[in-house]
Amino acid sequence: MPQIKNSLKHNLRTAKKIAILGVGSPLRADDAAGLIICGKLKKIFKENKKKGRVRVFLGETAPENLTGQIKKFKPTHLLVIDAVDLGLATGTVKMVNLCAEDRVSFSTHRVPVGILRDYLHQSIGCETFLLGIQPGSTEFCGKVSAQIHKSSAAACKEIAQALKDFI
Numbered sequence: 001m002p003q004i005k006n007s008l009k010h011n012l013r014t015a016k017k018i019a020i021l022g023v024g025s026p027l028r029a030d031d032a033a034g035l036i037i038c039g040k041l042k043k044i045f046k047e048n049k050k051k052g053r054v055r056v057f058l059g060e061t062a063p064e065n066l067t068g069q070i071k072k073f074k075p076t077h078l079l080v081i082d083a084v085d086l087g088l089a090t091g092t093v094k095m096v097n098l099c100a101e102d103r104v105s106f107s108t109h110r111v112p113v114g115i116l117r118d119y120l121h122q123s124i125g126c127e128t129f130l131l132g133i134q135p136g137s138t139e140f141c142g143k144v145s146a147q148i149h150k151s152s153a154a155a156c157k158e159i160a161q162a163l164k165d166f167i
Helices: 002-011 029-046 063-073 098-103 113-124 146-162
Strands: 018-023 054-060 077-083 093-096 127-133
Touching (some): 002 093, 018 029, 018 063, 029 054, 029 127, 029 146, 063 113, 077 146, 093 146, 127 146
Parallel strands (some): 018 077
8 A cells, every 4th residue: 555655745745734534424334434544543643743734624424514624724735535436346545536536436425525625626725635445335334344444544554654744
């Protein structure tokens, strides 16, 4: 998964403030992947010494409800982390091109990530990136798979390493 760390470092090289937004449903098995990663990142960044440069938001299935808080934070960059049907093996983590969003499936959101991206870009001018995790099951009240737990832990480590200059 070093490609995630390298991609983030490249995409965030000009960042001054970074918002990280976890999206997904804790009630739909592997769809909780973004929330799992962001829950872990929230703990890491809570203890950071350079407070104020990174903030983690848990948007669950209605991330649009946090646009006011994100706008108030005024990030230069937004990283959205979500379960995305990429047509790959369960647990695969990949940076997703939001401009090609029609090729991937965002099935549990009220507002598509692309619309959220456009709104925040017009409001505050932040660049937005999506880190997608391939879910296995999104069954209601299902359990998060072992692959998602393993991939989430690895992705969290890669993200923290990529952002080490911010913490």
